[in-house]
Every structure is written in structure tokens, then in C-alpha cells.
Amino acid sequence: MSAVLELDFRPGELVEIALPDRLAHVQVTHLHASYPPVVRVLENRPRTRSDDPAIIAAGATAFTAMLPLGSVLMRLGLPATRLGVQTIPARDAGFPTFRMPIRGRSGEVLYWWLWDGISLRYEVAPGTDLDALPLREVMSAEDFLAGLTR
Numbered sequence: 001m002s003a004v005l006e007l008d009f010r011p012g013e014l015v016e017i018a019l020p021d022r023l024a025h026v027q028v029t030h031l032h033a034s035y036p037p038v039v040r041v042l043e044n045r046p047r048t049r050s051d052d053p054a055i056i057a058a059g060a061t062a063f064t065a066m067l068p069l070g071s072v073l074m075r076l077g078l079p080a081t082r083l084g085v086q087t088i089p090a091r092d093a094g095f096p097t098f099r100m101p102i103r104g105r106s107g108e109v110l111y112w113w114l115w116d117g118i119s120l121r122y123e124v125a126p127g128t129d130l131d132a133l134p135l136r137e138v139m140s141a142e143d144f145l146a147g148l149t150r
Contacts, residue, residue: 009037009069012085014057017078017148022047024148025056026069029088030095032117036068036138040092041147057086063147064096065139072141098136 009028017024022045030038043062050056073080095117101109102122111124115136123130139147 010085012057012088014053014083014086015069016049016056016081016083017073018080019045019078019148023049025059025083027057027086027088027092028069029064029092030117032066032095035066038064038066038096039069040064053083053086056083058089061089061092062150064092064134065144065147066098066134066137067139067141067144072139072144075141076145078145097133099130099133100136 009031011028011030013028015026015028017026024045025042026039027042028037028039032038040061041063042056042059044056044059098115100113100115102111102113104110111122112126112130113136114121114123114130114133
């Protein structure tokens with residue numbers, strides 16, 4: 001396994017990450033000119049690699065994030081292997097909506113910006129479904145590792 005660079009990631013690219021006791025899989029879903037790649041981390045953490053990367057890519061998404069994947073993997077010292085470009089499941093094919101809290105002076109959330117990769121809108125009184133949206137921030141290496149090892 002070798003480190004990967006994000007400079008040439010393409011949407012659909014599936015990356016296998018070697019954790020100490022199992023494997024994790026990340027699929028690049030979108031590229032945006034102003035942000036690092038958008039990735040989805042797959043729920044399944046098998047102990048051995050499947051013979052069919054398409055089956056891996058069809059798996060459910062644990063979480064979505066924006067991060068410089070290659071740099072994060074190198075920083076964490078995690079070996080990774082590219083498994084090729086695979087079909088992005090329909091449920092993850094559209095650019096995800098990200099949320100960002102706008103806070104008052106005492107730290108309370110006044111409202112939420114929602115960004116779909118093109119435009120912004122806001123919600124003053126959002127429902128609980130907003131909690132499922134990823135944050136509009138570049139995920140840290142530490143938070144990424146915590147998500148992988150959950």
C-alpha cells in the first residue's frame with residue numbers, strides 16, 4: 001500500500017485505508033474549485049479486502065466530509081491503496097448540502113447557513129434533520145481518524 005495524493009483524485013475514486021485491525025474505505029464524490037475533495041466514508045470496516053471494488057463502493061455511507069485526503073493520510077501515517085473509479089451510489093451522487101452555524105456573541109447558534117456547492121440559504125428554526133448534514137469545514141486529520149475508528 002502506498003500514500004495517495006489528492007491532486008489527481010477523480011469523482012468515484014475508491015481508496016482503501018489500512019487501519020491496525022481492519023480496512024476502511026473512502027470514496028471521492030465531488031471536486032469543488034474552492035475546497036478540498038468531498039468524500040464519503042463507508043460504514044463497513046472489513047478485515048480483508050473484497051475481490052470486487054464495486055461491491056465495496058455500493059456500501060452505505062457512515063459520514064461525508066471535505067478534506068485533503070492524501071495529505072491527511074500522510075499526516076496520520078495511514079497506508080492506502082487506490083481501488084479505481086467506481087460508480088457513486090445514487091443516494092450520494094448529488095453534491096451534499098453542508099451546514100454552518102452562525103453564532104451570537106455568547107456562542108449560541110442564531111441560524112444556520114446551508115451550502116449546496118453553488119448557493120447559500122439559511123434556516124432560522126431548522127428541524128432535527130439538519131443534524132444529519134455534514135459541517136461546512138475542512139475536517140481535521142484527528143477528526144477523520146476518529147470517524148474511521150468508530
